[in-house]
Amino acid sequence: MKLAEGWVPVALSSSIEAGTSAGAVVEGQEIVVWRDNSGKAHVWEDRCPHRGMRMSFGFVRGDHIACLYHGWQYDTAGQCRYIPAHPNLDVPQTIKIPTYRTEERYGIIWTTSSADAALPAIAGTEDAAPVRSVYIDCPPEAVLPALGEYSAAGANAGIVSVNGDRLLVAMQSISPAKSALHVLLLEGSGTQKSYARWAQDLRFVLEQPAPAVAEVA
């Protein structure tokens, strides 16, 4: 799913600490996911308007994110507020980074550039415990069939049952050959650690080369 088509899961909430940033890619589109010091998450286009540097290489100071190249600082609305080389400049309103709608739900950071998309409603997620995000070199459409007993809760998330335990799995399409899964444990007797291993094993299976198709004589 593209950012314009609906809400895309881009990180576990627990993976983006306050005062940090990370890069992510959704169907080829580079984004920066960052959390200000007050704890609010933001998702923007990953590009400083000055020289095109990725903002995810930068650093967070209070409620500003700064570009690594020349220290240009942006507020939570994406508006540039400070240019170190011109400390007395009243920064023009036109220097602004495109921002995307951002919501945190079920322990996941979701984002979209669509104005009217609705977040998937998923019941029974009150006690969701983060397991891990796993990045897999496989086409997004190959993931679903490998998840086993899966019940969809929206276009890119669903509940997977493993040995009677319930996992929330949210899927991020990175490129035609790369996918990410954000996994949380909803309820069950297995541990977060055992499901971190489960996700790792799933990656192994999905990255096996496709078996050669036997030629029919």
Add this chain to the structure above:
Amino acid sequence: MAGLVLYNYELDENSYRVRLFLAMLGLEWKTIAVDMFPGREQTKPEMLARTPLGTMPVVEDGGLTLFGTGAILAYLAKAYDTAGTWLPDEPSAFGEVMKWLGFSETALAPAVSARLQALFDTPGDEKALQAEARRAFRVMDDHMTARQIDGSEWFAGSGPTLADLALFPSFALSRDFGVDHDEFPALRRWIRRFRALPAFHTMPGIPDYH
């Protein structure tokens, strides 16, 4: 000759490993600059007398001459880490640290090569080196994912050890050779904690958040 001497090249990540550890141990040392690029000084007789394979860095201490990053780090820990936390004596803790110290010298060798190739055009298959480095980072991220679920922030034991110190530079420098940090959330968390250690300092390629 008395005192610690480091034969150093500023952009060499193995020299950085040793500089970092010397600083974290609170030691004083004398630096002798070796022109690795473009001079290739480490491959000429004067340096080969100290490091026969031409590897960098080299440390001299009294009458002792050491090459090999892991050996240098282990020696410095034994000689100068009076608290014994960087390379613990207790056998299983020692084993855990040595496992990752070995990993840094073997599994991360392609990361070191990939970076030299990207920066200095040294020989090597760029794509293959990059893929091998990424594979090593995955092993590290899988390990730290499990560790962090258990409430641990370090590769081995309850505090920073030579494992963390030896693994840190390759991941922190990975953007030099085109491997981003997007896919390694557990390692992002870990390097943030490593950077907060006393006497931590950066090298070119590792951003200094001013």
